[in-house]
Amino acid sequence: MGGGLALGVGLVGQRLPPDLPAAFHCLCAHPRASVRAMAQDADITDAPARPGRKWLTFGNAIRAVVLLGVGGTAWAWVTREDIAYDIIAGELNNRGIEAEYKVEQISAYRQVLTDIVIGDPDRPDVTIERVEIITQPRLGLPGVQEVRLVRPRVFGRIADGQLSLGSLDKLLYTGGDEPFALPDLALSIDDGRALIESDYGRLGAKLRGSGNLADGFTGELAVVAPTLALADCSAQEASLFGAVSIEGGKPHFAGPLRFDSLACGETVKLANGGVELDLLAASDLATVSGRAGIATGAGQAPGASTAALKGNSSFSWREGLLTADYRLEARDLATSEGRFAKFEADGLVRARDNFARFEGEGTIEGTGLQPGVRPGRLLADAQRSAEGTLLAPLIEQANGALASELRGARLLADFSFRQTAERLSLVVPQAELRGRSGDIVLGLSRAQFALEGEGLPRFDGNFLTGGAGLPRISGRMEQAPGEPLSLRLSMADYVAGDARLAIPALRMTQGRDGAISFAGRVFASGAVPGGSVRGAEVPLDGTYSSDGTIALWRGCQTFKVEALEVGNLAFGRERIELCPQGQQPLLRYGAQGLRFAASTAPLDFRARMGGAPLHLATGALAVSWPGTLSTSAALVELGEGEDVVRLTLGQLDARLEQDFIGGTFAEAAPYLPAVPLDISQGSGTWRYTDGVLSLSDVAFRLEDRAAPDRFEPLTAQSAELSLEDGVICARALLREPDSKVAVTRVALAHDLATGAGHADLAVDGITFDSKFQPQNLSRLALGVVANVSGTVTGTGRIDWNADGVTSSGRFASDSLDLAAAFGPVKHARGEIVFTDLLGMTTAPNQTIKVGTINPGIEIYDGELRYQLTNGERLDIGGGQWPLLGGTLTLRPLTMNIGQTESRTYTVVIDGLEASRFIERLELNNLAATGTFDGVIPIVFDEDGNGFLEGGVLTSRAPGGNLAYVGQLTYEDLSFMGNLAFQTLRDLRFDDAEILLDGPLAGELVTRVRFEGIGQGEAAQKNIISRTIARLPLELRLNIRAPFYKLISSTRSLYDPSSLRDPRGLGLIGESGEVLREEIDQEAVDERDAEAERAAEEEINRQRGDEPAIQPSESEDAL
Known part of the structure; x- marks a missing residue:
């Protein structure tokens, strides 16, 4: 038991x-x-x-x-x-x-x-x-x-x-x-x-x-x-x-x-x-x-x-x-990268000490690869992102080749691993992914991954890529104990159409803090946004820190290209060296955003734009983001010879921040050979916001390039300009610089894509007065018009496109008063239409209605026809005025404005009534009848001196009558003198002719011839007169006197309302040289008073003690 x-x-x-x-x-x-x-x-x-x-x-x-x-x-x-x-x-x-x-x-x-x-x-x-x-x-x-x-x-x-x-x-x-x-x-x-x-x-x-x-x-x-x-x-x-x-x-x-x-x-x-x-x-x-x-x-x-x-x-x-x-x-x-029809792994594992140590080795094999959608989608997304650049065709080719090679590809790799409580290691002696063509798409050799305690993982090994149509990259990653992880790689020239990319050498190292530094160089050719590049050489030198910050280029770097095209701009072999400012890298990107700071020596590039040579140059340039940009002496030239288009900038400054890009510019001067205008002294402020470039408070000076200048320089203040969606819009008010009178408002628009644009001009009203005259706008007005009074309004438009430049304009005045070479003009009115405003060309048959013109005799209500061509030629088609019962017609003539030449104004008089002529001259003691016709050529030589050459006035049949109707105040003459005066005080003539010759500013010769002379009704008749009346008589008079005095000698020495002689006004000298451009009125008044006294003295001297006509008592002696 x-x-x-x-x-x-x-x-x-x-x-x-x-x-x-x-x-x-x-x-x-x-x-x-x-x-x-x-x-x-x-x-x-x-x-x-x-x-x-x-x-x-x-x-x-x-x-x-x-x-x-x-x-x-x-x-x-x-x-x-x-x-x-x-x-x-x-x-x-x-x-x-x-x-x-x-x-x-x-x-x-x-x-x-x-x-x-x-x-x-x-x-x-x-x-x-x-x-x-x-x-x-x-x-x-x-x-x-x-x-x-x-x-x-x-x-x-x-x-x-x-x-x-x-x-x-x-x-x-x-x-x-x-x-x-x-x-x-x-x-x-x-x-x-x-x-x-x-x-x-x-x-x-x-x-x-x-x-x-x-x-x-x-x-x-x-x-x-x-x-x-x-x-x-x-x-x-x-x-x-x-x-x-x-x-x-x-x-x-x-x-x-x-x-x-x-x-x-x-x-x-x-x-x-x-x-x-x-x-x-x-x-x-x-x-x-x-x-x-x-x-x-x-x-x-x-x-x-x-x-x-x-x-x-x-x-x-x-x-x-x-x-x-x-x-x-x-x-x-x-x-997500693909699917293998079958994937096998076999090997051996061992564990010791109740898995405290675990190790093994084996082989893996994958066959029947079907690539997934994710790699293709990633590459497709990358291709879309790179659209318009050389990377797009390279990525597209790589994507297609990769999909083809990976379909049915085979993966084979050997490995061993070991893990303890302190260390994990994985060794891959050989691994390869072979494509359908049999080429290695991705291979690893002598690769080892190790992780010890809480330290960073280590990786050593060689890798390579290849395959039909794929880039061939080889490299090695290694990390010695206590040393940073390093990677060396190179990529052979990879070509897809016109695009190519090569990396001869690139070295990357990773420190214990996780920061990665890299150095190398990239060669590239192919498309870039808006153009293409060939043979670009870009240095790679920077770091990528553990907090995600990228820093590039800590020293001066040289960037090179064999050729570069952007739009219609083509550069040849060029290089530029950028240097960092201070101890900072050229570029930094991290939590604080993008930072860039660089400076260059003066730049000088040669290129072509649309087949035309292009020259770009600047002084030393410094730029930082966010920060400032500053350069001086910038120059852009397009074309060559006389066709060069040029832009110069004396200074360009900017403040560059995330929410603000803008600054100032000064001494800007664009030059366009096709536009006969020059802009200089340009200055103002600029800003770039939400894709819009805006210029404000712009001041510049506009001048005519023609010689001589067709107009005087104009200036603008507070002009504005904007560039948005490729369209330039600008507004400016042009003024005369001295008087500050506003001349025209300009509104401009230009489409950079099509090269088309237009400019609208508006003249709200230029008022001419004693302080502002046409010569303030154009020196060409000197000697043509003066003393202009009135207002001119109008509009103009300039259009341009690839086919050329067109311009037009329409200007008018309701009333202009002026003085011309042929006399003062009042109440001129009408409209002038330009078919080429820039070229100063008008439509044919331009008309001006003239209230009055006074070439010595005041003429009313005339009309003048003309055409201006290229601002150089004035074709006067003719003019017509009512004149004392008849007409005065100015025959057509051509004037080359701004040139020294002889000009002839031909005046045709038709139906001049002598009685109205006497009345207009207010010769109250004379009476005359008869009708006159004639031609009076007025010639101005190259020096501006005026002459009457071959002027003729002839009377119409049946002649006329000339009588003295005033009372005699002289003492009687001798018998014969009294007889002659009484006999001739009323003459009748059958034919009269007046010949005019001589300088307008000098002594004019007037030859008067009367034929068929007889006594008029008021003449005293006696036996002698009756005897003489039976004889054929001819009366000839030669008169020599200055033209301006001759015309008005019966009224006063000078007529204040008539056109003054430029010599008498102190504008030109006796030989025609220009003395001054403006009238000194005080000096003129003093000169007029002195001339009047001298003329009065001369009259008194010639008269002497006895009158030239004898008193009436002599008639009794006869």
């Missing part, structure tokens, strides 16, 4: 090897070892839940039952039935185990207990319907030969990783040090079941079998778990079913572990999993070995998914050492 009890106690008191749970945990936790299990027929009767219950294994339950059975058998053998209850109860009480049972039979060979309840009867830990213990006497004592358990039920819990079977814990956890061994005992279990409540879910198990536990036990085990959860992973409908056997003390299990689904969070999922297990343990359970065949349905992990997974593994576990080989195959392994 004591030996049986000791056997039972020794069996249940043994401890499991401490490393066995870890080994099983490793195998079950491996993602490829998680499979579906199904327990067939696991009919479990739930027991009331009790807090703190732990999980019960069937081996431990058997030990408890054997303890009861053996103890009971020993006592029964000695004392039989009378003392059985007392002995068993005492033993259980000694161990503190609460139990109830019934003794059905006690005999030497068979003991039967029924209705066994261990633990609280209301919440039992173990119940057994029936226990049979077959004994065989040995050495006089009973020995247990077989134990039969009928419908045992075990209830337990697993909490905080610890198994508890309630009351049986006192039998299971005895603290013994003996090695584990299965007892040499036959055991039969009929319908054994267990229910374990755990933190991971409820487990139900069913076991049936029989045989010797040391050798020969066979049975079936089924375990089910509706839901198992560990951390954020859970399995649904998990089950384990298989055959259990023990041979030579070594337990063996063979059967499937299955589950419907396995999920870890929302990222890892596996469906319909199964692991076919074949496990063999050593007799002491210290070693476990076996094989596993894996098969699952669809699965997914972060960034990847598979349609199915299968594989197999052989493994062994002994004393904390796991060794396993594996071969896995995934079907339709898909990521």
Whole structure:
């Protein structure tokens, strides 16, 4: 009896090897070892839940039952039935185990207990319907030969990783040090079941079998778990079913572990999993070995998914050492980058010291790659972003070539890894992704990844890219201990059409703070926004810090191009050197935004624009963003020779900030050869906001380029200009600079895309007075008009496009008074229409109506026709005025304005009535009749001197009459004198002719000839007169006198309303040289008074003491 009890106690008191749970945990936790299990027929009767219950294994339950059975058998053998209850109860009480049972039979060979309840009867830990213990006497004592358990039920819990079977814990956890061994005992279990409540879910198990536990036990085990959860992973409908056997003390299990689904969070999922297990343990359970065949349905992990997974593994576990080989195959392994039709991995793993050290090596192979949409989409997005640049065709070609090469590509890689508590390393001796053409698209060699403690990861290795139509890049990344990570790469010339890109060398290093520095050079050709570049050489020199800040070019950098075209601008071989300001890099981009600061030496570029030569030059330039821009002596020249278009800027300054870009400019001077106008002294302020360039407070000087100037310089203040959406708009008010008189308002618009534009001119009203004269606007008015009084208004328009420039204008005045070379003009009015305003060309037959004109005799209500051509030639089509009963006509003539030439004004007089002529001259003592016609040429030589040449006035038939009707106040003449005066005081003539010759500013010779002379009715008749009347008489008079004095000698010395002689006004000298441009009125008044006194003295001197005509007393003497 004591030996049986000791056997039972020794069996249940043994401890499991401490490393066995870890080994099983490793195998079950491996993602490829998680499979579906199904327990067939696991009919479990739930027991009331009790807090703190732990999980019960069937081996431990058997030990408890054997303890009861053996103890009971020993006592029964000695004392039989009378003392059985007392002995068993005492033993259980000694161990503190609460139990109830019934003794059905006690005999030497068979003991039967029924209705066994261990633990609280209301919440039992173990119940057994029936226990049979077959004994065989040995050495006089009973020995247990077989134990039969009928419908045992075990209830337990697993909490905080610890198994508890309630009351049986006192039998299971005895603290013994003996090695584990299965007892040499036959055991039969009929319908054994267990229910374990755990933190991971409820487990139900069913076991049936029989045989010797040391050798020969066979049975079936089924375990089910509706839901198992560990951390954020859970399995649904998990089950384990298989055959259990023990041979030579070594337990063996063979059967499937299955589950419907396995999920870890929302990222890892596996469906319909199964692991076919074949496990063999050593007799002491210290070693476990076996094989596993894996098969699952669809699965997914972060960034990847598979349609199915299968594989197999052989493994062994002994004393904390796991060794396993594996071969896995995934079907339709898909990521966002592509899908492999088949992906295989095989290799070997080893774990030591309970997984404190984990290592392995293997090979992976993927075949039948179908590229995903993500790489193509990323490249397509990059291509769209780079549209219009040389990168677009390169990316497009790479995208197409990559899609072609990756279709059906093959991945092959060897690897090894090692992990300890302090270090993780992964070595890839060789890895390559071969495209459909057989070329390596991406390759790695001698690659190693290492991570130690909390430090930064390290990576060493070589890489290369290639394939048909793909860029060929090779490089190496390495990091020596204690040194920064460095990367060296180069890219061969990559060409797509006209685009090409090459990186001869690029070196990048990463410090311990994560900052990356890089240095290299890029060569590029192809499209750039708005044009193209060829042979561009761009240095790369900068850093990328751990906070995301990029800094480029800390020293002076030279940028080169072989050719550059932007729009219609084409540069040849050029270079520019940019230097940073101070210790800052040229460019910095980070949390504070973009920063740029650079300076250059004076720039001088030669290019072509639209086939025409272009010259760009500036002084030293300094620019910073945000900050300022400053340059001087800027020059832009387009064209060559006389056709060059030029813009010069004396100074350009700007303030550049995020919300403001603007500044000032000075000494701007654009030059357009096609436009005969020059702008100079341009200055103002400018601003660039929301895509609009605005100029304000602009001042400039506008001059005529023609020689001589057609107009005097004009200036503008507070002009405005804007450039928006490729359209320039400008407004300015042009003034005469000295008087500040507003001349014209200009509104301009120009489309840069089409080269078309227009300018509207508006003359609101230019008023001429004593302070402002036409010569203030144009020197050409000198010698043509003077003393202008009145207002001129009008409009003009200038249009230009690719075909050329056109302009027009219309100007008018209601009343103008002026002095011209042929006399003063009053109340001139009319409209002048320009067909070419810039060219100063008018339409033919322009007319001006003239109120009065006074070439010596005031003429009223005339009309003048003319045409101006190119501002150089004035064609006078003629003019006509009513004149004293007849007409005065100015014949057509041509004047070349601004040129030294002789000009002839031919005046035709038709039907001049002598009586009205005498009346107009207010010669009250004279009376005349007769009608005169004639032609008077007025010639002005190159020096501006005026002459009458061959002027002729002839009387019409039948002649006329000339009589003195005033009273004589003279003393009588001699008899003959009185006779002659009385006889000739009233003359009748048949024919009269007046010839005019001589300078207007000098002595004019007037020759008067009368024929067919006879006495008029008022003449005194006598015998002498009657005798003379029978004779043919001809009277000829020669008169020499200055022209201006001759015309008005009977009224006054000078007529203040007539046009003054420029010599008498002090404007020109006797030889025609210009003395001054404006009249000095005080000097003129003094000169006039002196001339009047001199003339009066001359008259008195010629008269002497006696009058030239004798007094009337002489008539009596006759």
